[in-house]
Amino acid sequence: MPEGFTAILVAVLGLAVLFDYINGFHDTANAIATSVSTRALRPQWAIAMSATANFVGALTGTAVAKTIGSGLITPQSEGGLVVAAALIGAIVWNLLTWRLGIPSSSSHALIGGLLGASAAAIGFGAWQVDGIVGKVLFPLVSSPIAGFAIGFALMVVIFNLFRRAHPKTMNDRFRRLQVLSAAYMAFSHGSNDAQKTMGVMTLALVSAGILPEFKVPLWVIILAASAISLGTAAGGWRIIRTMGTKVVKLDPVHGFAAETTAATIITGASLLGMPVSTTHVISSAILGV
Template sequence: MDFSLIVLVVIVAALAFDFTNGFHDTANAMATSIATGALKPKVAVSISAVLNLVGAFLSIEVAKTISGGIVDDTKVTPVIIFAGLVGAIMWNLVTWLVGLPSSSSHALFGGLIGATWIGSGADAVHFAKVVEKVLIPALASPLVAGVVAIAGTFLVYRITEKSRADVVGKSFKTGQVLTASLVSLAHGTNDAQKTMGVITLTLIASGSLAPGSSPPIWVILSAGTAIALGTYLGGWRIIQTMGKKLTEIQTPQGFAAETSAAAVILASSHLGFALSTTHVCSGGIIGSGIGRKLAEVRWGVAGKMVVAWALTLPAAAVVGALAAAISTRGSWGTALVGAVGVAVALGIYLVSKRNPVNAKSVTEQEPEPATPVTV
């Protein structure tokens, strides 16, 4: 397979996005398990990393949605895809810095849509597919996960109300190891595929693959490895938000939240819906808080997350569009966009070092005051 320089650059950028997706979304699988003490932080991210890699090999339906669904693969170029990836990476890094669990998936979709719109015209974006495969799942999935988690949490506490608290806690800690692992596996089947789809789209756009092709094995392996490495590093800032700032989580709640999230993600992956695992897991966590009597749900934190969710796709689209407007002017434009992207990423990293958040701080930090919600 003969790759041009720009194709190699796009592949590297796609894997860089996949890496940021890993550390940005680690909290999706492991925040509740860490918060309840079911798993130690380093053990949790290690298990999650391995299962994200395994999950990448279980399905390619979501990858097909990305590579031939939301944009016209005959009208995009590797340069446009590169611009879209820059938009996605920038949003991921900004929201990671402030600890907001926004959607890496929607950052990717927004970046690609904005770049394609500017670079190839509005008719190169399949808006009907965007609504069907992206927007509707974005609205429905957290609600479904939340409702399932509410019901599951209510039933769990009702069934175990006469049992000894220490027995219940120990049993559900064991259960959480299994459910958190299942969420990690589900995350790999959905999120790793998005990078596979982007790389496959790039190979199709450059003529290296025929239109409609599935991701080659090396693409699946590299995407799975990148998201696993990012996961292993641990997105401690976002784990802190989802595990301690949304609601006070007990082991039965964590079990219910993780079970509901895994079920929704796996079903969506099978159907090819490129949903946000962040939205699903957040919905499950909030649902588990509502489902427990006298639970504490921090609606202020939840509100900030919803604002971030609403801004993610358009914000990434704007950055992707700007990047495309510059990068499509020639090689100098592409080089300039790449240089600015690297500089911004380095700047965000240096800022993050001033206020580090690690595994120890995640487990030791006290939760913020909350508003009680009774059900």
């Protein structure tokens, strides 16, 4: 075992990888459900594409990781146990909602776990209120609203541009375009969600004294990107059915608009270091279109 790596630290890192993997198959539906439901992509091809795009997206930055690892709670000597408790709570919640086929937010489960565990172990003084309000609560409220509004507006623009097109021609065109929008959606998912795992892993490393400051190591980035990609490849058919068929009936044009809207919002949030819920954003975008 490398110097400084205690059993607790190794267990925390293992839990983080497990959470990332589960997050991958739990949230696969967010990226591909609309494409599968509109038959723009076969399920197997959709999952393979999504896994690849998730991996690439996860390599694009660490702003969200910094927010999760250093912008919400203060690293303490108890950090390893705090992170472990947060991860266990998030994992249990994800598995429960996956089993029931309920689309829920892995991001909020993890963030809620971190805040709850740190408050229990250290006290509410461990919370960084400015970071929580600015980087969590604000995007938590605004991103679904933006998803609905932008999705609605984009559909109005598309229908005006193609108002004279035959429905079959329109569906054929957007079925092809939806391959690109699905890849964009998967890329954005990786860019935001994988970074959350990078953040908690780096937080654990800083708390254990392995790292002198919060800077995500390359091996953590690769490990998190690989775990979410492999999890995505495993798929999550229960939630795919809910997102793709039970929320609203979709045509290819609706799927394209919803995915493009959600992916743009999530990518923007990633660049700003804001952890957002892929589930909430794509769900609201679907309702908007």
